[in-house]
Amino acid sequence: MQESERTAKRITKALGGVGPSHAVLDSDWINDVIRGMKKRDRNRILRAALQSYIEAETLKPYQAELIKLQEQLERKGEKIIILFDGRDASGKGGTIRRVTRYMNEKHYSVVALGKPTDEQQTELHMKRYIEQFPHAGEIVLFDRSWYNRALVEPVMGFCTPRQYREFLKKVNEYEESFVSDGKTTLIKLYFSVSKEEQARRFARRQHDPLRMWKLSEVDLQAQDLWDEFTKKKYELLRKTHTKLNPWYVIRSNQKPLARLETIKLILRATPYKGRSRSLDFEPNPNVVIPGDKEAKMMQKQYRAHGRFES
Numbered sequence: 001m002q003e004s005e006r007t008a009k010r011i012t013k014a015l016g017g018v019g020p021s022h023a024v025l026d027s028d029w030i031n032d033v034i035r036g037m038k039k040r041d042r043n044r045i046l047r048a049a050l051q052s053y054i055e056a057e058t059l060k061p062y063q064a065e066l067i068k069l070q071e072q073l074e075r076k077g078e079k080i081i082i083l084f085d086g087r088d089a090s091g092k093g094g095t096i097r098r099v100t101r102y103m104n105e106k107h108y109s110v111v112a113l114g115k116p117t118d119e120q121q122t123e124l125h126m127k128r129y130i131e132q133f134p135h136a137g138e139i140v141l142f143d144r145s146w147y148n149r150a151l152v153e154p155v156m157g158f159c160t161p162r163q164y165r166e167f168l169k170k171v172n173e174y175e176e177s178f179v180s181d182g183k184t185t186l187i188k189l190y191f192s193v194s195k196e197e198q199a200r201r202f203a204r205r206q207h208d209p210l211r212m213w214k215l216s217e218v219d220l221q222a223q224d225l226w227d228e229f230t231k232k233k234y235e236l237l238r239k240t241h242t243k244l245n246p247w248y249v250i251r252s253n254q255k256p257l258a259r260l261e262t263i264k265l266i267l268r269a270t271p272y273k274g275r276s277r278s279l280d281f282e283p284n285p286n287v288v289i290p291g292d293k294e295a296k297m298m299q300k301q302y303r304a305h306g307r308f309e310s
Contacts, residue, residue, distance in 0.1 A: 055256045061279055062263045063102045065272075070104050070139065072272035077136035079184045082266065083145040086191030087229065088222045089201040089214075091252040091259070095191070096141050098259045099266065109134075112143035125149055125167060126174055136183070146171070147188075150236045152218060155228045168239050175245045185270050188240075188247045189262065190233070190291065192310065195226050197253045230298075230308045237295040247291025254287075261287040 034042065073080065082099075084092040096110055111132045120128050126146050134140040144152075149167040153159040159167075179186050193201075202219060205211040222229065241247045248265055252258035264281050265288060289297075294310075301309045 055259075058256070059098055059101075059260060059263065061276065062260065062267065063098070065267050065276060065279065066099065066103055066263065068274045069267060069270070069272045070107055072270075073139065074107065074137040075273075077183060078270070079134040079136060080139045080187065080266075080270065081134065081178065081184065082139065082141045082187045082189065083147065084141065084143050084189055084191065085145055085147045085151065086189070086250070086252075087193050087198060088216075088219045089198050089205070090191035090193040091255045092143055092191050093214075094255060095250075095252075095259045095262050096143055099141065099263055103139075107137055108139040108141065110141045110143060125163070133178075134184075147236065147240075150240070151229065151232050155225055155232055156218060156221070168235070171240055172242055172245070175242075179245065186245050187266060187269050188245060188291075189265070190237070190247055190249045190294075191252045191258065192233075192249050192294075193252050195223065199223055227307070230310065234295060234298050234302075234308055237291040237298075241291035241295065247294075249289040249291060249294045251287045251289070257284065257287050 037045075072078070084096060086092060100108060100110065109132070111129075113128060113132075116128065129142070129146045132140060132142075146167075149159055149164065150171075154161070154164040175186060178184055202215070202223070205215050205219075237247055237249075250258050250262055261284050264283060267275075268281055268283070298308050298310060301307070
């Protein structure tokens with residue numbers, strides 16, 4: 001049983017069997033809950049609530065800047081494409097939700113494509129992603145992108161070795177064409193989490209009824225195939241990080257930091273009117289690592305230990 005479930009049962013017991021779902025959430029009811037709880041439960045809930053509040057309040061000034069950025073895109077007819085790729089359970093979805101929390105929903109979309117249809121499998125790999133690209137004044141956020149062909153697909157056997165090689169050979173040219181109009185910005189983010197933290201998050205998903213849906217067949221094999229995914233990460237960064245369209249690796253063991261740094265990185269990607277002079281937009285070098293630098297660090301690890309460690 002999860003700690004949250006045990007706490008909920010103690011709260012229900014303190015209220016004489018009346019749980020929150022049967023109660024009127026007014027101040028008297030809240031006071032009854034507080035009086036009926038043990039001190040350690042009160043402290044745990046207070047700490048969790050305070051942490052959640054601080055994290056949300058820290059993001060708000062930057063989320064307000066994202067609205068300014070949207071307005072700039074509308075005025076100038078510009079577009080932004082953001083790729084959220086990386087390890088399973090690395091915090092991509094949660095970060096996307098924080099990025100879009102207060103944005104004008106008329107001018108952005110989140111795209112998470114499922115398994116391609118039989119017809120799509122006969123078409124150009126990039127086609128179904130290109131069909132989702134933004135119009136002028138819009139932002140599109142891809143929750144996993146065309147880089148599935150360089151990460152999940154070759155590891156899981158969902159594509160042939162030839163398809164994998166062809167993708168790596170041609171993708172840089174495609175991306176150059178995407179931004180060649182001078183009005184499109186492409187931001188490529190690779191979310192990186194440790195093996196231990198990934199295992200902890202998977203265990204939580206397995207036992208949490210609100211998160212069970214997130215577990216997929218790929219997730220269940222991610223730990224066993226850790227080294228294979230790491231090798232593909234290295235090749236991805238080595239071959240597709242370019243000066244025009246660079247990768248940024250986001251260290252996401254600490255989700256709040258990863259979310260903040262992602263928003264800051266997006267805000268730094270293109271100039272916009274009314275940018276705050278009081279906010280710190282400088283990237284945290286412990287969280288945001290340029291893709292070419294990450295590839296060099298991984299190469300050093302391999303030479304020193306005979307294997308990749310990240």
